[in-house]
Structure formats: C-alpha cells, structure tokens
Amino acid sequence: EALKYFDLMCSGSPEGAVFCLRAKIDMKSNNGTMRDPVLYRQNLTPHHRSGTKYKAYPTYDLACPIVDSIEGVTHALRTTEYDDRNEQYQWILKALGLRRPRNITFSRVNFEYTVLSKRKLTWFVNQGKVTGWDDPRFPTVRGVVRRGIDIQALRSFMYAQGASRNVVNMVWHSFWASNKKEIDERAGRYMAIDKEQH
Numbered sequence: 113e114a115l116k117y118f119d120l121m122c123s124g125s126p127e128g129a130v131f132c133l134r135a136k137i138d139m140k141s142n143n144g145t146m147r148d149p150v151l152y153r154q155n156l157t158p159h160h161r162s163g164t165k166y167k168a169y170p171t172y173d174l175a176c177p178i179v180d181s182i183e184g185v186t187h188a189l190r191t192t193e194y195d196d197r198n199e200q201y202q203w204i205l206k207a208l209g210l211r212r213p214r215n216i217t218f219s220r221v222n223f224e225y226t227v228l229s230k231r232k233l234t235w236f237v238n239q240g241k242v243t244g245w246d247d248p249r250f251p252t253v254r255g256v257v258r259r260g261i262d263i264q265a266l267r268s269f270m271y272a273q274g275a276s277r278n279v280v281n282m283v284w285h286s287f288w289a290s291n292k293k294e295i296d297e298r299a300g301r302y303m304a305i306d307k308e309q310h
Contacts, residue, residue: 121154124167129154137203145200149173177201181210188213191220192277218275223282226251261287265294 120128133152141147151174158164170178180188190198198215205212220228227233228251236242236250246254257263269290273280 118152121152122166122168124154124156124164128167135204135207137200143196143199145173145196146203149200151204173197173200174204177204177213178208178210180213181205185213187216189216189218189275192217192279193220216275217277219277219279221270221273221282222279223251223284223287226284256287261291262294265291268294 117128117131118133121131121133122128131154132150134148135151136148137146139147150171152168152170154168156164156167159166159169176188188201194201195217198217201215202212222228233245233250233252237244242250245252246258248255248259250256253266256266269287272290273282
C-alpha cells in the first residue's frame with residue numbers, strides 16, 4: 113500500500129501532492145530533525161536539467177549524505193547551522209548501510225555591513241541590478257577576484273581565519289590589507305619624469 117502512495121506522489125497528480133516519504137526514526141527525540149523527517153516529496157517545478165521528467169525529489173537531508181558517501185567524501189564540511197542535522201545525516205547513512213563520512217563543523221564567514229545571503233544576492237542578479245555573480249561589487253569569490261584580489265591572498269586570508277566554531281564579524285580593510293601584503297612582494301615599482309617639463 114505504501115508503494116502505491118509513493119507512486120501516486122511521483123506521478124505529479126494533485127492527489128499525490130498530499131503524500132511524502134518520511135523516515136520512521138523517533139518522534140520523542142530531543143533533536144527535532146530526528147522526529148520522522150520528510151525525505152522525499154512532490155515538486156512540480158521544472159528542473160534545470162531534466163525539465164518535467166520527474167515529479168518528486170529527495171530532500172537535501174536525504175540526498176546530501178548519500179551523495180557524499182557515494183562520491184567518496186571523507187570529511188563533510190558543514191556550517192554550524194547544520195549542527196542539529198548531523199545526527200540525522202549519520203542515521204541515514206547507517207540505515208542505508210553506506211560508508212559514513214566524518215562531519216566537521218565551522219562557523220560562517222561574516223563581514224560587517226555586507227549581505228552574504230545567496231537568496232538575497234540572487235534578487236540583485238535576477239533583477240539585473242548587477243552584471244552577474246562576478247560583479248566587482250558582490251561579496252562573492254568571483255566578484256572579489258574581478259575587483260582585484262589575488263588568489264594567493266584570498267587563500268592566505270581564509271587560512272588565517274581557521275575553521276572556528278565561533279561566529280566572527282570580519283572587516284573588509286583586513287581582507288584588502290592581506291591582498292596588498294601579497295601583491296607588494298612582487299609588484300613592480302616604476303618612476304617617470306616628464307621629458308617636456310624637466
């Protein structure tokens with residue numbers, strides 16, 4: 113009977129929209145992500161590659177641990193916002209008998225007076241307010257590279273931050289100072305005299 117409902121959900125029919133696939137874990141768990149989470153649901157939004165071929169998809173919580181295990185990820189690097197989901201991540205892998213990557217948690221990188229939310233930045237791209245993700249005004253890797261950050265300076269800056277679990281609000285002048293320090297070692301210094309005036 114459960115397979116009948118699963119097929120109905122995957123068919124894309126309005127009747128199937130009321131069904132989803134849940135993992136039976138523990139409704140009494142202190143961790144909310146372990147209380148029978150949804151793992152598969154109907155989604156009629158056309159996919160950017162497969163179009164409307166599929167009508168139901170796995171949730172991020174189901175897909176992520178499976179893909180990490182199959183693709184050979186040894187250490188799953190996740191921000192602290194996923195702390196509660198680490199237990200669920202490991203449960204799914206154990207239940208499916210898959211190799212279990214180790215979860216490493218670190219805090220997000222924040223900059224003062226800067227919007228870093230991909231969802232919010234997407235609005236600027238979609239509205240045509242910027243030239244794209246590589247717009248020099250954007251706080252993206254592509255944006256700061258186009259603005260002039262040296263790749264080695266970017267690496268050095270990130271290595272200096274370390275993988276801390278503490279939330280730190282960074283300032284842009286420190287970021288650009290690391291760029292200047294890196295470039296100064298190899299930048300050419302030139303002088304010129306105006307032939308007409310002197």
